[in-house]
Amino acid sequence: MEVKIGVQHSPREIVLESGESAEEVERAVGDALAGKTQLLSLSDDKGRKVLVPSDRIAYVEIGEPAVRRVGFGAL
Template structure:
């Protein structure tokens, strides 16, 4: 699943791929934002963790499920 997170007052966005489904991500995001959580923690396919301050999130885009890549990948 492709994930893109826009950060307030930043021209760049955080983009990565994760193994979580859209439903799992949506539930985690809603639970964190609705609760007392100030940090949203997400993990990409390489095991890197991203800690994002929920107050600084402008938007979150959940893309299509990641399929198998074909061809030369470096």
């Protein structure tokens, strides 16, 4: 699952591949935005943990990973 997190006052977004389902990520984001936790905590496929302060989250985009195309095929 690809997750993009926009952080306030930061020109770049955080992009990670998570092994969690869309529902689990949505629940974690919802808890962080509702004030139940002060940090949004997500783990990526490589075992790294990403922590974002809840009050700095601008947006979260949850989607399937894009398949990379290789070659010179027609568009």
